[in-house]
Amino acid sequence: MPARQDHRLVRVDDAWLRLPNPWDIPVEICAGPDVPLEPAAVDEVLTLLETADTLARVAPGARITRVALTPDLHKGAGIPIGTVLETEHALLPQAVGNDINCGMRLEITSLQADRVRPRLDALERRLRHLFFEGGRRIALTPAQREALLRDGLPGLLLTGDARWPGVQPEDADDSLDRMHAPAFPAATAEAFADWIGSAGGASHDSIIGGIGGGNHFVELQYVSAVHDAGAAHAWGLSPGTVVVMAHSGSLSLGHQANATALDRLRASWPSGLPRPRNGILPFPLDEGSEPARRPYLDAFGNAANFAVGNRFFLALTMRAGLAAECGELSARLLYDAPHNLFWRDGDRVVHRKGATPAGGFAETADGPYAMWGEPVIVPGSMGAASYVLRGHGNPRTLASACHGAGRRVPRGATARAGDDELDAFLRDFRVVTPLDHRDPMVARRSDVMAAWRRDLKQEAPWAYKDIGPVVAGLAAGGVADPVAELRPLLTVKG
16 A cells, blocks of 8 residues: 655646645646635545545456546535546445435526516515425326436426426427436336335325425526627527526435445445445446446436436426516526536546536537537526536546535534624525515514524525636636626525
């Protein structure tokens, strides 16, 4: 085993950071000097690199070949959020995490911001009903549920009648050519048989179309500035245009799939070999490990497919609310991009955990973005601007970019923020949550209000890095260039 050495982050002139390590694994961050790096996340990177020793013991020939860290790097559960990891001859489920295929969906509507602003009060009430008060009645048959889990959104839209409010003929075509990963074919969906057969005919449930917690959201935005006129025109991002951004994932299905992986890995761990102290367990990519991997790969595919469908229904719900309050509209998918996935090409596997694909001309050669590069969706914190960029397929970051601004303050520390700051934020910005804090009956419940305020503080702007330096770092590092800036009209939070 190589001797340990001191590990330090060293900033170099072009704003890339290199992490020396005894395994000689290339580790780089694209982050300018104005983007803070959380020390706890750096510690996790050092711990992650110890997995090289694990691979050497359990999977001959397996190795980590590159680690790329995005500007929103912050502490995760063993592996930092914002990590892109390339391996050979091994798969690391924990380098994807629990929320499999968490990602972004961005739709461009036919509405203008000036048409929506006067209706925000009524729209807030309607969206609270649709998302949280029983208005989200998405009926799916068992055949449709199984088609979604096995064949993704294309399978769902081609199975039975797609009669949900807001569905358009273009949705089926867009699900094939305007998504980075439209489907993950799975041999079976047995792991989620209870959800598939939850009722005899078409039935509703509380899972599909759910936002989830944490930093997940559905946001109504408008194009506030254009930075690349050619790409913005081609993509329909003209100033004042209203867009819908949905950020969510696989919810409980992803947690179940990842638990399946860890159970299989622990059960198949070589007897007499101590488990790694960092807790990161690999699947070797050889024929002998196939029986242990297969249940996870099917459950992984099911969860990834569910996540794509979930974002689709979140957008449909927002479409329905807009149509009811602002009149008839059309909506077109700009892009759906995953954050938590792995991509296997022979013996090579690229894992992304809290990072978004940022392919260039080569990666988009056969699709609608061949002239521009892959759309890269980077949201800011709640109430702040978001950006759409175009990727360059930079090999130093494994053709990846950050999936957001990134946390500045750990969740547990946000409660110490002042209430005056939160009150000022709520006066200036509209957040739709299950609880209506303006209701006098609710306002009198100090315990309920305290819990609500605590949850909001975890996602408030001061808990996140500034989006401006993050986007500037992506451009300076040759990762992606800004196309358009988006400003929020309201945010729906679970």
